[in-house]
Amino acid sequence: MKATDILVQCLENEGVEYIFGIMGKETLDLVDSLSRSKQIQFVNTRHEQGAAFMADVYARLSHKAGVCTSTLGPGATNLLTGIASATLDFSPVVAIIGQVGFERQHKESHQYLDLVKIFEPAVKWSIQIKDSLTLAEIVHKAFRTAKMEKPGAVIVELPENLAAQEISNDAITITPTPTFMSVDEEIIAAIAKINNSQRPFIIIGNGVIRAEAVTEVQTFINFLQAPVIHSMKAKGILPKDHPFNYFTFGFSQQDEVLLGIEMADLLIVIGYDFVERLPKEWNKKKVPVIHINAVSAEPDEYYPLQSELVGDLKRVMQALIELEINPKPWEPSGNLREQIKQVFHLNGGADSSLSITSILHAIEKRTCENTIVLSDVGSHKNSIAQTYQPKKPNKVIISNGLASMGIAIPGAIGAKLACPADPVICITGDGGALMNFAEIETAVRLGLVFVMIVLNDSKLKLEEQMMLKKLGNNHGTAFGNPDFVQLAKSFGIRGERPVSIQEFEEILDKALAQNELTLIEIKLENE
Template structure:
């Protein structure tokens, strides 16, 4: 069997449905093999970065690795940002790249660079296939490694002579993933810590969502009766109205949740990824930690671990609830819950139709979104506002890039989201800067016949940088620009769009589009500063 045919058979064996990419000369054998597949749909995109972002969001919403494809040299390096983003956000992604034949890699060959080494610092595993018969082993290892905690990205390089070679091996069987649980002595230590403390505070990370442990964590929180707060990427684990929901922490300014953390005497940290926020930034007083995670705790400043429960979160929390853990209901002093509720309120200036602000847009979006809505936030000032104030109905309904925090993820991400969850209403929330980075992928979405809504926040600046520089220097530099007519630009892709100038216009437009969504629709919002508080 031709090696490229074997590789496709192995991908089919892993349950791959879609591959996003751009074909170049060094991957034409693989492309030819893909053309014969009845199980995999190959999706040509407009830029390799977009392919990586699509695979990222598809992977995090579907729970299985998203796959992207690029040729050698610039094709592969164009994947780099999206692959690094997926790895830091712990999304399962497999990237396949082409390469020059093995017999010319020692020369100064056209477009040749060592892609394996380029990607090594930003992925879980970067590997070159040197023997066609190793393809089944490498594919199986790649998918298992990509999906195992903490999930991440794998880069697999296929030299063109290997793709053309003959192979005699077959795809490997896929055993179920093992589910480990902590040892009994670890439970004894954890229960003792929970008995001894008086004011536990629960910190929730994205691992809770990745491990499908939302119901178990809700039961644990309600049993313990103490406050709980989530990272940017763990929003939706607790309902907005839940009395123990102290919302999101991890902000540079006005992070009121930290006052509750400082008042506690034990932090129960569950499925938290340190690349969202270093512990020394939110545990300045070095409150003792009970670490509950699929992996052992890293040694970090501000993270004094006194007990660990290491294992599958769903099973670990279920077993912990069966132990004799006494409830520990308490509330931080100074009416902190009310202060956080007020700080997170989206009910500002809604009576003033001139205030088309990010906060008011989020207020409308929260009111109109349903349990079938998925919001994808790009990166910028609106991401911070979204993380602080927007409350999704459930987990996996808000996609935020927070590890690498790369602009440009939202439009290609919407394509991955619709393919992973076609029954959902997908809404893109993007600034003008992030939108234009991958605007060309609207052609991809249109070609696929997808439907989603783009809310474009149009203020002709990188607002977060403007605010940061004004605070530091009293002025900003190099962070403003001019914009095209986004409505006309969308129409050139065959996509309808409208511009709104008032919040009442926006509310009416969004409600109408959500009821009759059968195409892609762009709402160009002309953002204005609050005129009064």
């Protein structure tokens, strides 16, 4: 068998279902081997960045590693943004990249770049296969490395001269990813500190979702009865109407919930990723911290550790709730929860205009608990993080590590392949939409159905706001746009442009009921 046949066997052994990417001369053998796989579907995309975004979102929702591929040179560098995004959002992705043969790597050569070095700062592990007999070992290590906490991206570079080599090698037996947890003494000491506090405040991050520890964390919260806030990516762990839910934090402006943190005497930080926002920006009063996470903390003066529980979050939380937890019911002064609800527009009601707020209320009201909402990056991202309240965890997908524009449309493809029975709605600005708009053809070819909402204001609104605030002008933030409805129709899909919130609701209802790939353009010139 040739090396790429063995590679495909290894991928099958790891449970891979889809590989997203664009082929090139250096990966022809890989795609040929994939054509004979009864398990893996090769999804040929329109851009390598889109392929990486698809793998990233697929991984977040499926709890498996996403896989993408590209050829060398520009194909690989196109992949880099999506790969870096996966790493900073702790999404397990394995990228298989073609490369020139060994005979060309020591000299100036067409399309040759040292990809292992280029990708090193953006991944957990970057490796070139130098001996085809090590292929199975490297692939298995790549998947284990990508999935171990904290997850991230790995690249495996396959030189062209090795791809077609005839070898005899077996895929390595898959073993469970190892887990560990803190010792009993540390857990008992942490409970003692919690029980001795008067105003504990709980901060939960996406690590809780990655560890599938939502039930255990909910039980802990109900025992402790203290206020709780979520990072952007942890939304949905507590339902909207839960009395201890103080919603989302991590905003540069209108982050009212920080007042609650300042009133606390102990922060219990569970599964939080610093890449979302550093403690310096939300713990200005240096409130003592109990750190509960899969990896050790990076303590500084704004993250003063009182106790540290490191290990598998599900097991750690199970151990905590087996001990006696003294309830600590308290409410931050100033009716803070109601104040946050007003600022975040959580009460619904009055807004009858066609605005991002009314759109989010309509989506929240009209969709089922399994609906997946993907946010692109732009001014609307903060609105979604603040206002939209999912009914379940891991149902709002936000790029918040690298915060990369262009993720929404390819991400919706990855989401629909990971969760084919769940409705998917992606919300993007006009800037982010046109970065990967071509992937609509990929969705049509695959027969996928979801709703795309394009917010069109013909500008980079967030950058305009920052420019005006800092420099008093908005130079370079405006641009022109095509007719998105006609553009959608040119791909053979439905395009709509509502002029009122009532019309939007009717179009959304119809799109969800008829199970039809639909683009809805929202003009926001006057918002």
